Amino acid sequence: DAGITQSPRYKITETGRQVTLMCHQTWSHSYMFWYRQDLGHGLRLIYYSAAADITDKGEVPDGYVVSRSKTENFPLTLESATRSQTSVYFCASSRVSGSDTGELFFGEGSRLTVL
């Protein structure tokens, strides 16, 4: 049972480059989420998705793009990376459906450094 996996785990890139962080879950959970974690800010919601082809903005969506063509995948793209996007990114999934809310299962995180 692989659960939820993120790749790459570590990435160094340069300002202006496009970066895609991948997230894959094997549980067929409906909901998937992207958070960024920065010291002093906790976990901030970037985007979330209720199902394939349904996405919603979170607290800090600017500079990020998401897609969800398949239930199991939820990639996060930084179209033109900036230094302020240096962070640890966590993908998560939840097995709830509809408007119910429940436990988030987090991936191991992807540490992104933008030079």
Added chain:
Amino acid sequence: GENVEQHPSTLSVQEGDSAVIKCTYSDSASNYFPWYKQELGKRPQLIIDIRSNVGEKKDQRIAVTLNKTAKHFSLHITETQPEDSAVYFCAASYNNDMRFGAGTRLTVKP
């Protein structure tokens, strides 16, 4: 959107003492309040949660209380142990839009 504030940012206790972490939220529509524990270099993991129709919930040494009127909720850890040392996050959620507090770094001294 929802805003969650968490206090204190750091907390140091002696082994065996109790620890209390408090959070406030802004959106009265929020109906789900989980607490996550994150050990150094690891992913956050759920330790306890409470829904808006419940005032208190316990699980062995940990408990959570919710005051909907005041829009605050608290985590209580009794008989703390060194392995409780970690960063703890509260969160508030409505319709799966889950927002987290900034975290509390708990240190339990042996």
